[in-house]
Amino acid sequence: MIEIKVDRDDKNKITAFSMSGHAASGPYGYDLVCAGASAVSFGAVNAVDALCEVDLDVELADEGGYLFCKVPGGLIEQTSGEVQLLLEGMLVSLQTIAEQYGDHITILD
Template sequence: MIRFNLKRDSDNRIISFSLSGHAESGPYGYDLVCAGVSAVSIGTVNAIESLCDVHLIVDMEDEGGYLSCTVPARLNQRTDENIQLLLQGMEVSISSIAEEYGKHIQITHT
């Protein structure tokens, strides 16, 4: 099972997220749930770094299906708003995958 955790601050801003585990919804290399979640999350990280010119704090391990990402503090308001929009888009995409394949994804908010 993929575990997706979003952490928000007191202003409801997404300040970090983590993914761990594997969906195990198909054979290795053919698991569409893992592929979809990976594409959405890594695509979001790449979009933030490329479009917002912000280097996120990223920890990733291929073996365990682990990705952790933290938004740096003290960004200007426009950059922060852009990052939040991209992260919210990621949340919507992963939630949509979970609606269809809920037994393979667990979403928590802290």
């Protein structure tokens, strides 16, 4: 199962998120839940970099199955808001996947 954990500060802003595990919803290379969750999360990380010019602190496992991203502190308010919008959009997409495939993905927010 893929487990997604979202960390928030006292203002409800996303400060970090992690995604770990494997969906095991299909054969390796044909797992649609894994592919969808990976595309959404990596797409959001890449969007933050390309559109907001913010480098998230990213950790990956060499063999896959683990992604951790931390939002850097000290961002100006506008940039912080843009980063939050992209990460909240990512979360909505992941929740949509979880609604359909709850046996293979869970979100702790």
